[in-house]
Amino acid sequence: MIKLEQILAGCLIFFSACTNKGDMKSKEDQFVEELMAKMTLEEKIGQMNQYTSHWEMTGPAPKNASSQKRLEEIKSGGVGSMLNVVGAKATYEAQKLAVENSRLGIPLIFAYDVIHGYKTMAPIPLAEACAWDPEISKLSSQLAAREASAAGLHWTFAPMMDVGRDARWGRVMEGCGEDPYLASVLSVARVKGFQADDLSQNNTMAACAKHFAAYAFAEAGKEYNTVDIGTYTLHNIALPPFKAVADAGVSTFMNAFNIINGTPATASPYLQREILKGKWNFEGYVISDWGSIEEIVSHGAAEDLKHAAELAVKAGSDMDMESSAYLPYLKELVEEGKVDEALIDDAARRILKLKYRLGLFDDPYKYSNEEREKEIIYSKESREQAREVARHSMVLLKNNDQLLPLSKDIKSIALIGPLADDKNSPLGSWRAQTAKNSAVSLLEGIQNAVGSTSKINFAKGCDLALGDRNFLDELVYAEADVQEMAKAVAAAKKSDVVILALGEDCFQSGEGRSQTDIRLKGVQMDLYNKIRKLNKKIVVVLMNGRPIAIPEIAESADAILETWFAGSEAGNAIADILFGDFNPSGKLTMSFPYATGQCPIYYNHMNTGRPNNTGNVFWSHYTDAPNEALYPFGYGLSYTSFEYGQANVDKQTYKMNEAIQLKVKVKNTGKFTGEEVVQVYIQDPAATYARPVKELKAFQKISFKPGEEKEIEFSLDQSDLGYYSPDGEFLFETGTYHLYVGTNSRDVQKLSVKFID
Ligand code: BGC
DSSP: OBOHHHHHHHHHHHHHHHHHHOHHHHHHHHHHHHHHHHOOHHHHHHHTEEEEOOSOTTSSOOSSHHHHHHHHHHHTTOOSEEESOOSHHHHHHHHHHHHHHSSSOOOOEEEEOOSSBSSSBOOOHHHHHTTOOHHHHHHHHHHHHHHHHHTTOOEEOOOBOOOOOOTTSGGGGGSOOSOHHHHHHHHHHHHHHHHTTOTTSTTOOBOEEEEETTGGGOGGGOTTOOBOOOHHHIIIIISHHHHHHHHTTOSEEEEOSSEETTEEGGGOHIIIIIIIIIITOOOSEEEOOTTTTTHHHHHTSOSSHHHHHHHHHHHTOOBEESOOOHHHHHHHHHHTTSSOHHHHHHHHHHHHHHHHHTTTTTOTTTTOOHHHHHHHTTOHHHHHHHHHHHHHHOEEEEEGGGOOSOOTTOSEEEEESTTTTOSSGGGOSSOTTOOTTOSOOHHHHHHHHHTTSSEEEEEOOSOSBOSOOOSSSOOOBOOOOHHHHHHHHHHHHTSSEEEEEEEOOGGGSSTTOOOSOOSOOTTHHHHHHHHHTTTOEEEEEEEOSSOOOOHHHHHHOSEEEEOOSOOTTHHHHHHHHHTTSSOOOOOOSSOBOSSGGGOSOOTTOBOOSOOSOOSSSOSSOOSSSOSSOSBOTTOOBOSSOEEEOOOEESOSEEETTOOEEEEEEEEEOSSSOEEEEEEEEEEOSSOSSOOBSOEEEEEEEEEEOTTOEEEEEEEEOHHHHOEEOTTSOEEOOOEEEEEEEESSSSSEEEEEEEEEO
């Protein structure tokens, strides 16, 4: 069974082994204290400053004065870290500047957004989460860390663990979806994948838990918008994944752009000092988000940059990413008595400790090895792993009359859609250093799978977005092209089956990509409707970075496969599923709504006072859309079928210190070997503070051969059944608890038990 405690246990064994020895820690402390004793206040503040690279380190000297100034600051110890310096050569050169010129030769720590790969792209994190498999999450992060560390990088700004309930917000693609428990389990696995149990190894990197906290609750899903959730939602939904990775030993945290309850997260002592460094005893350091110290002024919570620096450092933000607030002002603030020097010491100490753990004081160049870089990046192993993660990430949403898998002997296939031969979109956003257009397209994947046996009639039918699509610019959506549409119709007419690749452009989701409408953009629905009229069998292959509203397609397509942005090996992985070389086992981690107006929509919502249909309008509902999701959290089909037996518990009444032993038999009743994610939800129907209608608390992903039956066991104790009060106090109360067991959050069987004093 996958339980958070078990995952954490592995980490704890490692950490207690270190403390038992004691010597590793004391050596580290001794080293850092000796170094600190030699450092001036300016040098300590320098460690708290992070700059981006605007120049090619290995190329000519920077042209403009500000870059020159930055170079000088690196040389004089005014910079502790850089982001966006990539490649073994560039990191080597940059490191040399710091190590050979600064008085104490303290190495830089190189950071980068390695979100789902460095060169070889694994699926986007939201997709990978749909595998519901910590081993897959770990594998994906290991792959990313291996390649990134070979390119001289020490520290990734991942994983993002913002619990995302609103598909309008483009950054849901970077997280695990809408559930705090699943996000906790998978984020811990990701951290383990990046960091392993020894940061000094040259194939690991420090991870960063971001964005602390509640960034995903931006009002109306609008990027960088105000967050105004209560502390009840903060403690029960937003914070648990962060707590889980803090307990698991994540090296760093990043704070967030948003204001929360009137205070910018970057200036929040409650979040950073009281909770993170206080209650949770987090020993790593906190970096600001890009420019988020400066943005305290824009939020209207500081008079100027100096004031913002004061608020941020007092609140516990240890490193300044690109606000240039600490370097010019912290010394002054200390001298004026506004900032206690002990805060600077504490921040510098935390940063130096990570550098020590990475082994940078032994060899500052250890990760910058061009030969290793060449050997590891885009290796066969990387591509195989990316394909493996991708196959596990896809979710079969519909499969009428077992249309899928298709036979490889099928005579003709029409492959249609703007994403069908797109080699760029499957790479997704936050794509680090991957080469543009380097993914295996769906067209290529199908060609690889069927060889020359089937005739592939390809016609894109329409474009999705126009011109150069990139990380910075807004997209321009395409209009209908009558000729292309006609070609698509002709291709469909002469084929046995239609595969229609629809969805989003890769730069439609990600940072700065909020939408008020999450239906398919451009003329994709026109294309779909034209093809639909032909009465051919249609398989819709979706590529997208957020849930999309597709009620018409859900109604009328024969099969739908959600492939997300599946990375470098996308086309091959999709073909593996379409032609039955891999049986899909992914399950949604975000609800798909019928209509955008349902957003935010999430399965673990609270009840209202009027949850039931009264027969008139006076109950909690919409008049023009259902309350339910089109596809609920946890939903996903397989080529085989599973039957659940009657679940049972060992007792009806438990004492508060006892655990529920829950068992359920599951049988593979179909013809294929397949994996099923058995899910357990709970509900506390009468609590001091009202609780959600359902909450995921355990799951197991199990493989079954055809006809095979297994009894699956779960154990649930107070850590699973309890919750946080609005003050952040953990409560576990007597009374009835409902347990729900099933194949997704909707289709479950219910049991009830009681806890007594
Ligand atoms: C994002 C962070 C990212 C940082 C550095 C910011 O805009 O919010 O998630 O790590 O940029 O690239």
